[in-house]
Amino acid sequence: MIRRTVRPLALAAVLLATTAPMAIAQTAEAPQRREVGALVYDGVPAIPASLRPQIQRYRNARGAGFQDWMADGSILISTRFGETSQLHRVAAPGADRRQLTFFGEPIGGATVIPGTNRYAYSRDAGGAEYFQIYLADEHGGEIALTEAGTRNQSLLFSRDGKTAFWSQVRPGQSVYEIIAGDVERPGERRVVHRGEGSWSPVDVSADGRTLLMSKYISVQESELWVLDLTTGQARELRPTDGKISWGDASLTPDGRSVIATSDEGSDFSRLVQVSVADGSVTPLVDDLNWDVEGVELSDDGRLLAYTVNEDGYAKVHVRDLRTRRALPQPELPVGTAGGLEFSPDGRTLALTLSTPSSSGDVWTWDVENGGLTRWTESEVGPVDPSTFVTPELVRFDSFDGLSVPAFVYKPREVDGRAPVIIDIHGGPEGQSRPGFNPGYQQWVNDLGAVVIVPNVRGSTGYGKAYVAMDNGPLRQNSVKDIGALLDWIATQPDLDPSRVVVHGGSYGGFMVLASSAAYPDRLAGVVDIVGISNFVTFLQNTEGYRRDLRRAEYGDERDPEMRAIFDQISPLNLTDRMTAPLLVIQGANDPRVPRSEAEQIVSAVRGHDRPVWYLLAMDEGHGFRKKSNSDAQAEVTNLFLRQVFGLPTDPAAGSQ
Incomplete structure (x- = not known):
């Protein structure tokens, strides 16, 4: 087969010396803004020097x-x-x-x-x-x-x-x-x-x-x-x-x-x-x-390989297309697999394999005789891989009885009730799957947090009826799924319902902003990464080549009935309800969710004398792809999480 390519208000500086959530200042001080290279820190405190090396241990992983x-x-x-x-x-x-x-x-x-x-x-x-x-x-x-x-x-x-x-x-x-x-x-x-x-x-x-x-x-x-x-x-x-x-x-x-x-x-x-x-x-x-x-077809048309997405886990199958018989199948560890391609002679199948404890590597499969061969061995950084945790797949019932799947990453030992980070994927036509995520592992091991990664309605991988459950006027039902997850967290003896942060990017950014408005007294903090703050302005300002594609999913803002729904549910119109501290992260050149979506929500929330940190990268787009920028994002996020969870912000000092 011929392949195609793909693929501002500062938070309070004083930390309570208890395990209770951080008491965040809700009144405005003059926002501080500083520029470091291509990064603009707006209302973000200085990063404690001892925090950086601790985080960097996980940031050097590569696949x-x-x-x-x-x-x-x-x-x-x-x-x-x-x-x-x-x-x-x-x-x-x-x-x-x-x-x-x-x-x-x-x-x-x-x-x-x-x-x-x-x-x-x-x-x-x-x-x-x-x-x-x-x-x-x-x-x-x-x-x-x-x-x-x-x-x-x-x-x-x-x-x-x-x-x-x-x-x-x-x-x-x-x-x-x-x-x-x-x-x-x-x-x-x-x-x-x-x-x-x-x-x-x-x-x-x-x-x-x-x-x-x-x-x-x-x-x-x-x-x-x-x-x-x-x-x-x-x-x-x-x-x-x-x-x-x-x-x-x-x-x-x-x-x-x-x-x-x-x-x-x-x-x-x-x-x-x-x-x-x-x-x-x-x-x-x-x-x-x-x-x-x-799906991958060999150049001679004889062999066929494909993966089956079983509840987020990948299983690779190989068969002879002419005889319709199954050939030896690779037995892969729990994780995700992709990038399937047969060698030109059809004897070998290449794939990229990622698991919760390995950062992603290239393997090949001997089609006729079986046997996996590892071509690359990528580093996970100066961290013992045995400390990495494998998520548990759970399901919780939403407001209408819908069963919603979620991957749960837990510390090996939890002392009392652990803080919780809910990470919501973008799309919404996407699916969170159990591949390698150094951020999750660092949050679990350094912060002692439980990370919950739900696939709310609208996610792919669970059938087209599930995908359609949040379309158009049904958009707010996916936010209600997060409300149901908060209910589930409150029933778990090892999770602390008073220390929950929602974190998400792109459409997941909309979800965390919408959750901040819907459940203000149930969230300790909100992290919005390149998120949609107003569907009308988003659809008007996103790049022309993708505007109609987004209208097909979200609805058409030119339709008066749909525009009325957008006015009701867009977070920008609900900022008076948002009381949890907010961190906003944005790339200045984002063609999908323009910079204006971030800056209007930052301005509106600050207008209510609520705390907002804002991190802007002038040389990035829809997410940070350069390591130095991504490292800075991780540092700011960790400092934010430590403050809202009531954890020491300076690991070397033990408290601040």
């Missing part, structure tokens, strides 16, 4: 992610050595990582030109997500493949390696273009398809005549299209009156079929084979009541 196979049998991986994740080549299992790229900005993803050791990668500037794609080889140097000033993604190559295909969109536009570019003459580009909405190339046939394309509408609706590259005519692969969500898809080598995941006729994504001629569907795997994902 390796599989990118692609090279023609000589070596692999291309991404890993961090220094400030950002860059590309490295690994010649053999356990061999040294030879660094290939050396940029201040992280590499977004990479793919190898078939039959060569040349490769292409994407890179943006300052987190703005206007990705450019570059061609390079193992000796260095790069050539731009894409047009400056455009956003480019979903790169793939023809089987002969002569043509590259990718998706392009211009600033402020919602019309996407599929571009074909000459690999040997990178300046030569042509538009092969143009359409309203989010279009991407998915695969190209072995003869180079047919391009499989995807049109993404929402998490619950997408379309697969077939483009005849000789005539320019496009048609939908399987038009229906209902909504279908298509996932990973590949053309078979003969171009007659598409192997894909689809939720048509099922609550979950199933593995199917679709006829290109008439769109007829043949199921390849029985309905498992779990999503099939990460």
Whole structure:
């Protein structure tokens, strides 16, 4: 298979010398603002010197992610050595990582030109997500493949390696273009398809005549299209009156079929084979009541690999597509797996494996004989991995009887009732899964906190009915799930309901702000990372290429009825109810949730004489990707948590 790339008020400075929650000053002092490099600290106290090395023990963990196979049998991986994740080549299992790229900005993803050791990668500037794609080889140097000033993604190559295909969109536009570019003459580009909405190339046939394309509408609706590259005519692969969500898809080598995941006729994504001629569907795997994902087809079309998402845990399956028989299956430890890809000869399957106690590494599976081989061994920093905890999967009942899953990370020993951090994922079309998270492990071991990671309604991985439970006017029901979790915490003898912090990013940032308004007397603190504070202003100001995609999930602010609901539920309109101390973290160049969303909530909450810390990175976008910025975020977050939990803010002194 030809792969595509992916993938202000200061808090009180006096700490009570008790285990009770910190008494936070609720009156305003003149906010203090200081700049350190690209970081702006607004109302944030100085970080105690002894706090930094304690946190840094966990901040030096790094993982390796599989990118692609090279023609000589070596692999291309991404890993961090220094400030950002860059590309490295690994010649053999356990061999040294030879660094290939050396940029201040992280590499977004990479793919190898078939039959060569040349490769292409994407890179943006300052987190703005206007990705450019570059061609390079193992000796260095790069050539731009894409047009400056455009956003480019979903790169793939023809089987002969002569043509590259990718998706392009211009600033402020919602019309996407599929571009074909000459690999040997990178300046030569042509538009092969143009359409309203989010279009991407998915695969190209072995003869180079047919391009499989995807049109993404929402998490619950997408379309697969077939483009005849000789005539320019496009048609939908399987038009229906209902909504279908298509996932990973590949053309078979003969171009007659598409192997894909689809939720048509099922609550979950199933593995199917679709006829290109008439769109007829043949199921390849029985309905498992779990999503099939990460589908990978070998270049000769004989082997098929995929993962099944079972309650957040990944199980990898391999089978012979021609005989339909199962081949030896890798037995993986508890965790997550992704990045599946067969070697060009089809004998070996590569994957990236992450567990709660290992930071993510590249492994390969011998398809015929079985056996896992580890290619990389990434460091977890100067921390004993035996101290890492594996989460327990629990379920709690929400206000309407819905069973909501959550992963719970607990200290090995809890003395009395432990403080709690609820971390809420973004999306909402996403799912928290039990991979490696050094932040969780540090909170558990250094703060003695219990970390609870719920998958509230609207999360993926639990069926399309579950995904739809928070759509449009149902948005506030997901906030009620957090209320039910707070009820559950109060029933647990080892958890302290008076010391609970909600923490989340992007849509999770909306969730924590909404929870702050809904449950002000039940929260000790709130951490909002690049969060939505007002749906109307968010939809008006998010980048044009994604505005309609977000309207499909959240609702359309131009509809008077929906706008009225937004006015009722947007946290910016509810700041008079927010009494818990607030930490806001934002990237200045965020194209998804603009900086204005953070600054309007900071201003409004401070207007009620409530404490707010604000950390702004001038060289980041939707989340901090540079290590020094991410470290600073961890330091500020830890200081905030220590204050609101009533813990010593200076570990060396024991109290402050």
